Amino acid sequence: MDKVSTIEGRAIPLGLKNVDTDVIIPAHWLKTVSREGLGKGAFETIREAPGNPFDVEDFAGAPILIAGDNFGCGSSREHAAWALLDLGIAAVIAPSFSDIFSGNAFKNGILTVELAQDQVDRLLEIAADHPIAIDLENQIVTTPFQDRFAFEVDPFRKHCLLEGLDEIGLTLERGAAIETHEQQRARALPWLDAPQRRDAA
């Protein structure tokens, strides 16, 4: 997974509260074989309305999304995170997130930043015309107007994002231990290795 340190650029000022996973990616997009391409279905219902922020040319490819309270509530579908990633979103800023969503986002290398409602309001205002920056190392959101909003982040998640580690990456870091286990297993329980298909006796 890509390392995340500073995310800088335009931010889509969505602002809505209770954006649920059905809004992020409607259910009819779930019968796919790929997590790529889900960006097309992301926020489908919102994007049907003329003048929605996703249509504004300045926000094409924006790496940040700013939303209201309780972002990502609803089902546990991992497709919500996949859809955001496919859209190019690397971080979401909101006053609060659903637990399952922030877990899925983290698993997919998306940073979720919780700020107070008035700070989010200020960012929504600025984002209309200016870029903003999220500095993960120093846990601070900045604007071209000297705003500095500090945020909290779980130290374990911060470490993983900074180092570009997903859960799989973390497990792979323990590769030596896995190998040792495999060697012991090969000695103690050798029949478990490399089963060969043979014609039934």
Next chain:
Amino acid sequence: MASKPRTLYEKIWDAHVVERRDDGTCILYIDRHLVHEVTSPQAFEALRLAGRKVRRPDLTLAVPDHNLPTTPRTDAAGNRLPIKDPQSAAQLAALEANAPAFGIDYIDATAPEQGIVHVVGPEQGFSLPGATIVCGDSHTAAHGGIGALAFGIGTSEVEHVLATQTLQLRPSKSMEVRVEGELGPGVTPKDLILHIIGVIGTAGGTGHVIEYRGPVFERMSVEGRLTVCNMSIEGGARAGLIAPDETVFSYLEGRPYAPRGEAWDRAVAWWKMLHSDPDAVFDKTVVIDAAVVEPTVSWGTSPEDVVPVGGTVPAPESFADPSKQSAARKSLDYMDLEPGQRIEDIAIENVFIGSCTNSRIEDLRAAADVLKGRTKASNVRWAIVVPGSGLVKRQAEAEGLDQVFTAAGFEWREPGCSACLAMNPDKVPPGERCASTSNRNFVGRQGPGARTHLVSPAMAAAAAVTGRLADVRTLAPCQAVDA
């Protein structure tokens, strides 16, 4: 290692711990990974994007089952017939491409060994006692019937296992379901597990791994044990297992992936140690009296909604818990049933014999025994048998069971999940009832608006010939007629 007495589950768990973190999370080694077409495409894709390989392709086996049509897969000339539904076709094509690309053994949709993953694993000797087995399907618990620790996982865990051959997990608690006494005549493993779920409830095993113990299981066939463990998930448990014994060993010996020669002898020696120590402590114990188990039928939309076939539909007020009362009211409404109605008065329009719960040879024999010399009732519109694998199908045909089924008015299909989850074209029409040997009676599970009654294969056959839910024990024994 501590000499503290351990349960079977703890022994298998301990043997697979790669590392234990301070918070109790373990990296657990996975011995066998079964892969099917529905929960794997995004996992393979993610591996590809991250430039990762499958760590142990030799421990991974892929077979399509969930959305394959059960109509013939080849034409008279042996050419593959295309799948009409584009999404199903795409998922199958993805697995067909991913398996060889990552070096994984693949059983083709048209191969005689193809079948439902949970039937194929034990049948091929790929699933072994004492092994950790995972699959992106919640009924993976079935493999516990041969003494494995087997459980279902989600797509990101499928990816995790493919890449690392491990999972990060915390241990579950252990639960003993001890069945005392003997099952009465005509009472099957399916009736027993439905009864158990009725007793413990769908949350009874939450956070636990169940070990089924008692003389009933010692005498039970491997097929029956797979049926029981299969539905552990309906009792809320992550997995269910039964200590392996000679019955299991002789079932596995000589199967295509099973160890041979000296490796076999070493394996059996280890498997023989796989049982809970006499003083092992379970976090929870439930004792069931086998003698009270009757042929059992589900009446509602939760697998815990079960009654003996001789019983009546319960009144919602009969439940103590107010949330259960309202759930029961909703269930009765969906199922179009009245409290007090006799179960045996419920007419059935569809019969499904299949699914990883009840589609092995013994299940088909039990159903065919009832059907021999009989035909389905006129109100039964649709009756199908979907064997669990191509090998089960061939065996049944060699025994002439297919003739018994078709003579009775059943359709004889190709193997797959079929009407268990109705992802393929096999669906129960809205508002109609189905006596089904599958494992879930959720709202819409067998098709939108479909009403499912979970039963054993013999009871499904009895429903077919009487056109209603009927006690198979009361059907007059029928002279075996040569088909």
